[in-house]
Amino acid sequence: GQNIDQPTEMTATEGAIVQINCTYQTSGFNGLFWYQQHAGEAPTFLSYNVLDGLEEKGRFSSFLSRSKGYSYLLLKELQMKDSASYLCAVKDSNYQLIWGAGTKLIIKP
Amino acid sequence: GAVVSQHPSRVICKSGTSVKIECRSLDFQATTMFWYRQFPKKSLMLMATSNEGSKATYEQGVEKDKFLINHASLTLSTLTVTSAHPEDSSFYICSASGLADSYNEQFFGPGTRLTVL
Numbered sequence: 314g315q316n317i318d319q320p321t322e323m324t325a326t327e328g329a330i331v332q333i334n335c336t337y338q339t340s341g342f343n344g345l346f347w348y349q350q351h352a353g354e355a356p357t358f359l360s361y362n363v364l365d366g367l368e369e370k371g372r373f374s375s376f377l378s379r380s381k382g383y384s385y386l387l388l389k390e391l392q393m394k395d396s397a398s399y400l401c402a403v404k405d406s407n408y409q410l411i412w413g414a415g416t417k418l419i420i421k422p
Numbered sequence: 423g424a425v426v427s428q429h430p431s432r433v434i435c436k437s438g439t440s441v442k443i444e445c446r447s448l449d450f451q452a453t454t455m456f457w458y459r460q461f462p463k464k465s466l467m468l469m470a471t472s473n474e475g476s477k478a479t480y481e482q483g484v485e486k487d488k489f490l491i492n493h494a495s496l497t498l499s500t501l502t503v504t505s506a507h508p509e510d511s512s513f514y515i516c517s518a519s520g521l522a523d524s525y526n527e528q529f530f531g532p533g534t535r536l537t538v539l
Binding site for chain 2: 346348353354355356357358361400409410412413414415417
């Protein structure tokens with residue numbers, strides 16, 4: 314079966330750095346997405362990785378290792394507004410998005 | 423960036439009634455639209471994928487007669503929950519992609535919270 318694993322919940326301090334990991338086992342791979350979802354709202358796109366390596370976009374970076382079936386989202390200089398759920402999703406061989414359950418990130422002052 | 427709207431944002435209805443949710447791509451033509459539902463603290467569950475002008479492809483376990491999807495134009499898709507029951511209460515989210523490119527991201531609407539009494 315297909316599976317996306319990410320921690321259920323993480324806590325970090327305002328101004329700090331946090332890394333949210335995602336491991337996947339899917340039938341094929343056609344890219345990995347990270348989305349941010351605030352409570353009661355729809356997800357918003359953060360990043361996309363299809364090749365190995367690090368993609369940096371402002372305070373957020375995303376890393377991919379296809380051989381390890383592994384990705385992480387790195388958030389720097391954390392702000393209170395970063396409190397949200399972070400969803401990892403992988404496009405499989407049929408180009409269908411397989412979603413993780415999301416990681417709830419709690420930022421404390 | 424691409425904008426997707428959903429209407430209504432929140433609806434409360436009586437058991438047995440039908441509810442229609444609209445999803446519109448405001449500034450691009452959406453060749454494919456997706457309908458998800460999400461339970462509290464759970465991940466997105468894909469219900470169906472629809473391409474403009476053709477029948478929707480439903481995921482396993484999703485009743486096509488219960489959840490009617492119409493994708494009549496490149497900017498509009500509708501989801502109708504027929505004969506709604508309390509167990510249909512959920513957060514329904516649509517997303518749209520505009521290109522045939524398989525790497526294209528999905529742009530999400532703001533979601534519709536359905537409560538069936």
